[in-house]
Structure formats: structure tokens, C-alpha cells
Amino acid sequence: NARLQAMLARGNGGADMQEQIAMNEAQLRELEKTWEQRLSEARAQWEAEMTFMGGDRKHEARFSDHPHLININEDPQLSGVIRHAIDEGRTLVGRATSSSPDGPTSPASSDAKRLLLNGLSLQAEHAIFSRTSDTVSIQPLANAQVYVNGKRVSGVTDLQHEDRILLAPNHIYMFVAAPARRFSSHRVIDYDFVQREIAAVQGLTGPASSSSAPDAPELTKLRDDVVMLLPLVSEANALSDELGKGVRFEIVVRSGTAHDLNDPAKEVMVRVTDSRSSYVWLWPISKFAHRRDLMQELYVRHLDGLDASVDKDKDPFWDPPEDIFLGSVYLYLQGLQYCIDADETLSVTNYQGGEEGLLHVSICFCTHQGQPLGDKCVMTEDPQSLLHKRMDFLVRITYARGLRWLADDPTRGVLCKYKFYTDTKMRTTKAVYHTANPSFAYAKQFTVKDVSQNFLDYLKTNALVIEVWGKQGDGTAAKPAPPMANGAKAKSFARVVSASSVHDEARMDALVAESDWRSERVELMEAIEALKQEVQLLQVEKSSLQKELSVTTLRTDSVLQPGPGAAGLPEAVHAFLSHYGRCRTRIEEAAGAGGGAAARDARKEFAELEKAMADQAMRVKREIDTLTSSISVALNLLTKKK
Secondary structure, eight states: OHHHHHHHHTTOOOHHHHHHHHHHHHHHHHHHSOHHHHHHHHHHHHHHTOOOTTSOOOOGGGGGGSOEEEEOOSSGGGTTSOEEEOOSEEEEEEEOOSSOTTOOOOGGGTTSEEEEEOOTTOOSSOEEEEEETTEEEEEEOTTOOEEETTEEOOSOEEOOTTOEEEETTTEEEEEEOOGGGOOOOOOOOOHHHHHHHHHHHTTSSSOGGGGGSOOOHHHHHHHHHHHHHHHHHHHHHHHHHHHTOOEEEEEEEEEGGGTOTTOOOEEEEEEEEETTTOOEEEEEHHHHHHHHHHHHHHHHHHHTTOOOOOOGGGOTTOOOOOOEEEEEEEEEOGGGGGTOOEEEEEEEEOTTSOEEEEEEEEEEEBOTTSOBOGGGOOOOSOGGGGTTSOEEEEEEEEEEEOOHHHHHOTTOEEEEEEOOTTOSSOEEOOOEESOSSOEEEEEEEEEESSOOHHHHHHHHHOEEEEEEEEEOOOSOTTSOOOOOOHHHHHHHHHHHHHHHHHHHHHHHHHHHOHHHHHHHHHHHHHHHHHHHHHHHHHHHHHHHHHHHHHHHHHHHHHHHSOOTTOOSHHHHHHHHHHHHHHHHHHHHHHHHTTOSHHHHHHHHHHHHHHHHHHHHHHHHHHHHHHHHHHHHHHHHHHHHHO
16 A cells, blocks of 8 residues: 555556555555444344344334244354244245245245245245234144154144244244243243254154253264154255255164164164155165265256256165164063963054064974973973083964054065074074065974073073064065966066075075084084183193293393303303303413403403303393293283183
8 A cells, every 4th residue: 555655646646546555545444443343233133134024124112022033053153143023914934945035925825924944854935924913823734844842733723932943944033922921931942952852752852941951972872863863854854845855864863672672772774765765775874974075066956057967876865775674573482491382462563662563473382293282291390400411492483463564565575584593693584575464374393401500590581582574575565466366476576486486485595594503503602612721721821831931031130140050041141151251261361461462362262252242142132031921922912811
């Protein structure tokens, strides 16, 4: 500016130069402002421009006299910035579009005021606020997403002071009632409170107000994961709708006890359902987060008017079909230690605690040949009487009834898996397709030739957990099959079942054959014996190394105090010490004789001997260090094997 003013003083400038100087000074003044000052000015300007729903600008004081909405944002500094007053009559909330920037004009909403918003899943006519004096209600239109206090509403709902309202996934408001209906409250209603409330309503966490009570660390992490995922899942559903993918996302909590009664772990996951193919997947949080980023990239391309279609292997909404866990049943084994059969029809319970259907299972005692004993089985009152006796029993998985998985898509299948006692892998029934009431007809004989106390303890404290898994269909469930005559339909169905039964039965026969069970136990016992032998060898090696270390220590002591019986390395060191003494004597004699060539020769011989002794001492030290390290390694290996 100084240079420009000097040019202006010399008459080399004009109006343009004066304008440039003024602009530069304004920019300097703007830069001198602090960030807080600029933020305060921007907020004041924003609040000054806030309008009532009728579009007229009124003074801020009107909000204190009218019902209104206050926005709730993930960023606390942006909460309470946007307010919308609710005027008498009807006010339509809708989505502004490029073709109709002033909002929708359908006959149903022609007399309503307008509140136009932008965002995912907002309908052109989303909801209507109705106000009569101090009473305000909200009504969703069509199938629009409207939540009040965490619950999705479908009809007219009266609003109370401090109600939380969610319009689509991205617009969250708190309702402030008319002054006569307001009340004082000490609740802190923020973004996290709203998300916890939604999670509690969906049964994913406890009540939102319970967050003040201390929870175990694992429960706190579980709740935090759910609260973090809720808006992301809502956004993913909105992206799916906008892109026309037909994929739905929902949060589930995977419970370890559904697979093992002794596994209390829980994990938040996302269940993904493709309504077109009826495929279902279960994604961990990390995978879902990565896929959501890819979904957003597709949506940006869609907004830019570019082609958002991708190949199936690159589609973030799709995965190859895989088996899906449906639920499990628990058949407690305590009665077996009293020789009591178990025969139950149990509810198949999913991760959410809901019922997926019924499963008939049984365990009964049998003969050596696998024939059920029935009434011939003699009960016992003392389980200890079974010790060291042979026990034969059958595990049967007979049929399932009313499985929702199969009813939703007739091309799907189902199978069962379980582990018993020392099993290291799941045992599996055959897969059954094309019926909501599958018959497994599965039976497996288990033989315990010498009942141990460990086996009795297992029966006393454990249950047989039978998992029900769904097989994906052929991906054409959304396309209804053409009508067929009853006879033709039955004939086609019989061919499919017959062909698959032969294959499944052959595969399962090889899997559950008793020879496989026995060979599995033999291999396990052989592995245990090999480990025992290895431990014994390591113990012998440990003893040998300890003895060698002791000998080395004694030899080291003998080096420091050599004796006439010394041999080997100590003897060599002793010899060097003797030479050292003789050399020192010769040097002293030479010094007494007046030095000369003899003294020089003696000093040279002494230096060579001293160097040789130092080298030998280093070799001794290295050998001791190597031996000590070998002993430490052997001890560590022995500890790990134990």
C-alpha cells in the first residue's frame, strides 16, 4: 500500500489505484480478526437470517412465544443454531428439487406452508406439522421416515415439550412447546442421547437415561459401537434408496453364547439383506465402514450425473453368497448322568432373541449296535456308578418346523451343526431345500468305552448347542414362478429332493461314520503321546545342560585356582600363567644385568605370551556364554511344551 500511495502522490494513479488501496486495507483488517471474532460474526449473521416457517422475517423474541424446533447436530457447537417456528395451521416438510425449488404442490398440501430441506431419503412431501393453538402434531406422509423419541411413527402423533424428532437419517430436532406447556428439565439432550434412545427402542442397548450408571468395560464398548453405527447404517440405507440398490442394513449384536455357553463375548455387526436376490450377509464393523466409503463414492458420481453402475465384483452393496447363522437351541445333558433320555422340540433363537422356528432333537441311550433302549434303559440315582463303564447313546436331529428363513424364499436351504465333548470341528447334517418344514433324519451314535469323571462333569455342566444355518437361495426369489399344475409341481419337487438327497446322504455318511470318529480319537491320542515323549526328551536335555553348566562353572573356578590335577582348558590356562611367571622373572634378570638385547628379547616374548593369554581368555568366555544361552533356550522350550 505504501508503494501505491507514493505512486498516487506522484500523480501516476487514479481511481483504480485508490480502489485497490481500499481493498488491500480491508483484507488486512479481516486478517487481523481472530478466529473467534469471525465465528461470532458468522453465527450472529446466521441467527439474524433465521426465518419462521411462513418465510417472513421476525425478531428473535418470537421464538420464546411460539412452539418451534431446534436442531441437534453431531458437533455440539452446531446444535441449537437452526430453529424453525411452527405457525398456526399446517406446515409441510418436503425436499427441494431442481424442478420445483419452491416445494411440492400436490392438492393434499396446497394450503400448507412450506419447510424445504435437503438430504438423503427426504421425500418431496415428507411430513406435515399441524398446530391448533398450543397443540402441535406431526404426521408422516406415504412411507416417509419420521421418528419421535426413537420410535418410528406412521400416523398423527401429538408432540410434547423436548420430544426428539428425526426426519430421514440426517435431520434431528428437539421440539420446544408453547410457553404454557413447557417444563423445566435437567436432561442433557444431545446427539449421543438421541442415538442411544434409538438404540434402546430397537433393543440394542439399555435405556438412554441409564448411561449415568457405571457399566462393565465390554458393555460400554458395545454401547459405543452401537451408537456410532446407528447414523452410519441409516445413511447406508438412504444411499441404497437413492441409488436404487434395494439393499437394507440393520445392526445386530452377535452373542458368543449362541455358539458356546462358556463364551460371553459380544460383537456388534451389520446384517445386510438384498431384497432382489434375497441374499443375506453378516458384516463386521470394519468391513461395513469400508463399504460405506465406497457407497459414498458411487453416490457422488450419481450426483455429478455420471454413470454409477459398477460390475458385481466391485459393487459395495454385494458379496458372494455364503451360509448365514439363523439361531441355535440348547439341549442340556445333565439327565444323561442319571441315564434319562432327552427328547425336546425347542425354539431356534437368533442373535436378537427372536424365534426363527422350531427344532426337534433328542439324545437316547442305545445298544452297542445303535438300537434305542427305550424302556429297557435303567435309571441310576448315583452318577458315580457309571464310572469306568461303557456308555452308548444316539444324538438325533429329526426335523424343523416353521423356519422363517425357508418361508421367505423357497429356493433356500438349511442345515444343522454341533460339537460334542472332545470335538475339534463342527459335525453337520445334510442340507435340506425347498420346504419350510425340513426333515433331517440325522442320527449319530457316540460310544464312551470307559466313562471318566471328566466326562460326567461335562454332562453335568454343559449343553449340546445345535446351530441352525441357512443356505442361500438361487438369487431369483423376487421373481415369482409361473403357476403350475399340482401334479407337475409335485413331480418337479420330488426330482430335486431325490437328486440332492443322494448326494447329501453319501457325503454325510462319510462324515459321521463311526470309523471316522474312532480314527479321530486315535489321531488325537497319538498326538498327545508324541507331545508327552517330547516333553520327556526336553526334561532329559534340561538335566544334561544343567550338569554341563555345573561342570563349566567348576572348571572356571579351577582356572582361577589351578591345581596339579587340572586338565584340558584349565591346564592350558595354568600353563600360560606359569609361562607368564617365568617371563616376568627373565625380564627382571635382564633388567638387573643392565638391559641390552637379552632384555629386549624377553620383553618381546612376554608381549607375545600376554597376547596369547588374552585371546585364550576371550575364547573361554565365548564358550561359557554360548553354553549358557543354549541352556536358556532349552528351558524356554520345555516351559512352552508343558
